[in-house]
Each structure stands twice: as structure tokens, then as C-alpha cells.
Amino acid sequence: MSVSTAAPLRLRFILNTFYSGPQAWFFLAQDRGYFEEEGLAIDFTEGDTLANAVPKLADGLYDAGYGDLNALVEWASARPDDAPVAVYAMHNRSPYTIAVPAASGLRTPQDLAGRTLVTHPNDAAWRMFPEFCAACGIDIAQVAIETSTLAHRDIVPLLLAGRWDGLFGFVNTLNAQTLEAGLDPARVLRHFEWRHHVPSLYGAALMVTPALRRDHPQAVAGLVRAVNRGVADTVADIDAAIDAVARRNPAIDRAANRARLAGTLALEMGDAEGAVLGIGALDPLRLERTVALMARAKQLARPPAAARLFDPSFLPPLDQRVRSLSAMEAA
Numbered sequence: 383m384s385v386s387t388a389a390p391l392r393l394r395f396i397l398n399t400f401y402s403g404p405q406a407w408f409f410l411a412q413d414r415g416y417f418e419e420e421g422l423a424i425d426f427t428e429g430d431t432l433a434n435a436v437p438k439l440a441d442g443l444y445d446a447g448y449g450d451l452n453a454l455v456e457w458a459s460a461r462p463d464d465a466p467v468a469v470y471a472m473h474n475r476s477p478y479t480i481a482v483p484a485a486s487g488l489r490t491p492q493d494l495a496g497r498t499l500v501t502h503p504n505d506a507a508w509r510m511f512p513e514f515c516a517a518c519g520i521d522i523a524q525v526a527i528e529t530s531t532l533a534h535r536d537i538v539p540l541l542l543a544g545r546w547d548g549l550f551g552f553v554n555t556l557n558a559q560t561l562e563a564g565l566d567p568a569r570v571l572r573h574f575e576w577r578h579h580v581p582s583l584y585g586a587a588l589m590v591t592p593a594l595r596r597d598h599p600q601a602v603a604g605l606v607r608a609v610n611r612g613v614a615d616t617v618a619d620i621d622a623a624i625d626a627v628a629r630r631n632p633a634i635d636r637a638a639n640r641a642r643l644a645g646t647l648a649l650e651m652g653d654a655e656g657a658v659l660g661i662g663a664l665d666p667l668r669l670e671r672t673v674a675l676m677a678r679a680k681q682l683a684r685p686p687a688a689a690r691l692f693d694p695s696f697l698p699p700l701d702q703r704v705r706s707l708s709a710m711e712a713a
Contacts, residue, residue, distance in 0.1 A: 383521075388421060390417075390421050390422055391421060391422055391423070391598060391601050392422075392423040392424075392425060393422060393423070393424050393425065393445040393594070393601070393605070394425050394427065394443070394444040394445050394446075395408075395424050395425060395426050395427065395433045395444060395445070395447055395448075395596070396427050396438050396439065396443070396444040396447035396448070396449075397426055397427065397428050397429045397435070397447070397448050398429045398430050398431065398432040398435055398449070398450075398586065399428065399429055399430065399431065399432075400578075400631065401426075401547075401630045401631035401634070402627065402631070402634065402639055402642065403521060403558075403624060403627055403628055403634075403638075403639030403640060403641075403642040403643035403646070404462035404554065404555075404624075404642050404646040404650075405448065405543075405627070406612075406616050406623035406624060406626055406627050406643055407609060407612035407613045407615070407616045407623065408424075408426065408448070408609065408612060408619075409426075409480040409520065409611030409612075409623075409626035409627055409629070409630060409705055410612045410615050410616055410622065410623050410626040411442075411611055411615070411624050412424060412426075412612075412626075412630070414611075414612075414615065415433050416607075416608035416611045417513060417517055417605070418606045419608070420601075420603060420604025420605065420607060420608050421601070421604060422601060422604055422608065424446075424605075426630075427444070429448070430504070430588055431502065431504050431505060431506055432449060432450040432453070432505055432506045432585075432641070433449070433450045433452075433453040433505070433506040433509050433678045434504050435447040435448055435449035435450070435453075435589070436449040436450060436453040436454050436456075436457050436465070436466060436589070437558065437559065437700065438462055439466040439469075439522045439589055439590075439591055440457050440464050440465050440466060440591075442464070442591065442593075444502065444525065444591075445590065445591055445593075445594045446571075446588070446589065446590045446591070446603060446605060447466070447588075447589050447658065448472075448586055448587075448588060448589070449466065449468075449586070449587065449589045450491055450511055450585065450586060450587075451468055451583075451584040451585065451586070451587050451669075451672075451691065451692075452506070452509070452513075452583060452584070452585075452672065452676065453506065453509065454466065454474075454587075454589065454677050454691055455672065455673055455682070455685075455686060455691065456467060456676070456680065456682065458507075458686035458690055459677075459682040459683060459684050459685055459686055459693055460683070460684075462684065462686060462690065463592070464466060464591075464592060465591070465592075465686075466589040466590060466591050466596060467589060467590060467592060467690070467691065467692070467693050468587035468588065468589050468691060468692045469587075469589065469590055469595075469602060469605075469606055469691070469692075469694075469696045469697075470587060470588035470606050470609060470610065470662045470693065470696070470697065471584055471587045471588075471661075471662060471663060471664040472586045472587055472588065472613075472650075472661065472662075473584055473585025473586045473587070473646075473650040473651060473654050474584060474650075474651060474652075474653040474655050474659075474661070474664065475577045475583075475584075475585065475649060475650055475651070475652065476510075476574040476575075476576040476577050476580065476583035476584065476585050476587075476635075476650075477552040477553055477554065477555075477576075477577075477585050477646070477649065477650040478506060478507035478510055478511045478514075478549045478550075478551075478552065478553075478575070478583070478585075478605075479507060479550075479551060479552065479553045479575045479576065480494070480499060480507070480514075480549065480550055480557065480573070480574045480628075481538075481541070481549045481551065481553075481556045481571045481572070481573055481574075482541075482547060482548045482549075482571070482572050482573075482574065483541060483542050483547075483570065483571065483572070484569065484570055484571055484572045485542075485570075486547070486572075486601065487570070488547065488548070488665045490574075491514070491518040491520060491574050491579060491701045492519070492520060493691065494520060494525055494547070494548060495520060495524040495525065496524055496525075496544050496573075497524070497525060497526070497547035497548060498525075498526040498527075498528060498547050498548075499525060499527055499528070499545040499546060499547060499548040499549065499550060500528050500529070500530050500537060500541070500545075500549050500550070500575040501527060501528075501529055501530070501533065501549070501550040501551075502529070502530065502531065502550070502551075503529050504553075505550045505551065505611055506649075507550040507551055507576070508527065509552075510576065510580075511525075511527075511550070512582070512630060512679040512680055513580055513583070513675050513676055514576060514579060514580055515678045515679070516675065516679040517579055517675070518579050518676060522606045525672060528546065533559065534549070534556055534559035534560075535559040535560070535562040535563040536552060537549055538556070538559060538560050538561070538563050538565065538570075538571075539565070540561055541545050542565075542570055546576075553573055553575060553645070554641070554642045554646050554648075554649060554650070555642065556571065556573075557571070557641070557642075557645065558635075558638040558639065558641055558642040558645075558659070559638075561635075561638045561641065562635055562638050570606070575659045577649075580675070582668050582669075582671040582672045582675065583672055584610060584668075584672065585650050585651040585685050586650070587611055588605070588606065589689075590602050590605070590697070597691065599696075602696050603696045606662070606696040606697065606698070607698055608699070610661075610662060610697075610698050610702065612702055613662075613703075613704055614703075614704055616643070616647075617647060617704050617706065617707065618638060620643055620644060620647075621640070622638055623643060623645065624639060624640050627639060635676075647707055648707065651704075651707045652707045652708050653708060654708045655668075655690065655708075656704070656707050656708050657703060657705050657706075657708045659700075660661075660700045660703035660705045660706075661695060661703055661704040661705070661707065662697050662698070664692055664694075665699075665701075666688040666689070666692070666708055667688075669688040669692065670687075670688050671693060673685050673686060673687075673688065673691075
């Protein structure tokens with residue numbers, strides 16, 4: 383594909399967190415000129431949780447972003463005119479978890495009754511705790527929640543010391559941060575994962591504002607193509623992808639972020655659905671089940687239709703999208 387000679391369309395893009403391994407496909411696509419080939423210039427801004435990217439897009443602060451599909455359900459219910467729309471579904475399994483000390487007596491989600499959990503403010507997993515409780519038959523009023531702005535690598539040792547009983551987050555993020563704390567997550571943590579207890583949920587998706595989709599549909603298609611190429615390149619060469627992250631954040635723990643990226647490919651993107659639909663697509667009936675669960679758990683006034691939440695029309699053909707990740711977890 384030849385590089386456009388016209389001035390590129392500059393897009394403001396909000397990420398889910400600081401520059402890290404599980405965003406590598408965006409940076410690899412940028413470094414390899416894929417956005418430029420599509421006539422785009424992308425200005426990435428570090429975010430402060432996957433869930434919080436959605437309202438920033440709804441408020442018009444950014445043109446595109448990496449947000450949480452479940453948070454999108456809430457915003458499309460409350461503000462249907464300006465909530466963003468997902469155009470490329472990255473996570474076909476929910477990454478949310480409650481991590482508890484492996485040495486504790488907490489063996490099932492029902493054991494959380496009467497316990498105290500800690501969360502970052504606006505954490506995506508915490509925001510979906512009502513759905514987790516509804517699916518598991520837990521009285522949410524019986525669980526105390528505290529918030530902390532400490533880094534997860536600092537929270538985990540306090541969790542293990544008994545300050546809290548459980549920690550909200552993403553499986554691979556918490557495991558990587560536990561590694562950074564000098565601990566083996568496989569030995570010290572046990573996870574209650576949403577993918578096991580609330581299996582309809584999806585996770586992160588590439589999203590755009592309604593205005594960008596309406597006024598610049600070719601740019602949206604080009605953005606999706608470029609990101610899709612970045613995903614394929616990341617799967618083909620994880621180390622090259624981590625190099626792209628390190629060029630933006632030289633201080634990252636490379637080993638921990640490589641583990642986070644590999645874990646994301648295997649877990650969040652490893653559902654068997656991907657072998658059939660390919661990364662980027664989703665099952666609208668499954669999404670409708672999520673909307674129904676959220677409408678019940680959060681009493682949504684206007685539950686949105688799946689077609690309002692996700693637009694598949696910009697996806698590249700199936701043979702150009704990754705379909706191999708469902709085998710990675712077992713590998």
C-alpha cells in the first residue's frame with residue numbers, strides 16, 4: 383500500500399493505562415508506518431483504566447480509544463447519542479478477577495461474604511462486581527470495598543499480610559505486578575475470574591466517537607486495518623512488540639510486560655470463539671446476554687441494542703485477522 387500524499391488526519395487516542403505490554407499492537411502499528419499508510423497520525427495519551435476511557439470518548443475529549451465494552455453498555459444506556467461505538471473487539475474473554483491470597487481459606491466466590499476487598503478507583507473489574515455477585519448469588523451488601531491509589535505491586539504484599547482479603551483487577555496485570563513485587567503469582571495468589579463465573583462478558587475494544595464514524599468512515603476503516611495489522615505482527619513476534627512499548631516507556635520491566643502481553647494473547651484473547659469469528663469480531667447474541675445481565679444488576683434505564691454498541695462493518699476480511707490464539711493457553 384502506498385503512503386498517502388495528503389495531509390494526515392490527526393486523531394486523539396486515549397489508552398487504557400500507562401504504556402505497557404498489552405497495548406503493544408498500537409505502537410508496533412505506528413512504528414511500522416501502518417497508520418501513516420492509511421493517512422492517519424495518531425496521538426496516544428496514557429489513560430487511567432479501561433473503563434474510564436469510555437466517558438472520555440463520550441465527552442469528546444478524544445476521537446478514538448481503547449475502552450471497556452461493559453462500561454460502554456452503561457454509557458450507551460445513559461447517553462445513547464454521544465457514547466462511543468466499538469469497531470474492533472480485542473478481548474473475547476473478560477480479564478477481570480478478584481485475586482485472593484492462595485494461603486487463605488477463600489475457595490469460592492461465595493466465601494467473599496463478610497470480607498473486605500480493595501480496588502483502584504474506577505477499576506473495570508470493581509465496576510462489574512454487581513454482575514459478578516448477581517451471577518454467583520452473592521449479596522453485594524455483605525462485601526466491604528475499600529479504594530487505594532497504591533500501585534498493584536505495593537498492594538499485593540499488603541494483601542498477603544492481611545490488610546485486605548481480595549484485590550480487584552485484571553488477571554495478567556495483577557500477576558505481572560506481583561512479579562514486579564518479587565513474588566511468584568502462581569504460588570501466592572488465587573483468582574476468582576469473571577470468565578469462569580460470568581462467561582458472557584467481553585473486555586477491551588477499539589472504539590471511536592459517533593462523530594468520527596459519521597464524518598470520517600474511511601478513517602475509521604483505516605484505523606481498524608492498521609490496528610489489525612499490528613495485532614497480527616504482535617502475535618508473530620512478541621519481542622518486537624515489546625521493543626515498540628519500550629521505545630515509549632524505557633523504564634518498563636521488560637520481562638513482566640512480556641509476560642503480560644503473552645498472557646493477554648492467551649487469556650483475554652484466547653476464547654475458542656476467536657477461532658471461528660477471528661480477533662476483532664464478536665457474537666451479538668452473547669453481547670445481548672451481557673446487556674441483559676447488566677440491565678438486571680445495574681437497573682439500566684435504556685438497555686442498548688448490540689448493534690448500537692458494536693459496528694462490524696469496518697472489520698477486515700476474516701482471512702486477514704488472527705484466528706490462532708484459542709490454542710495458546712494450552713500450549
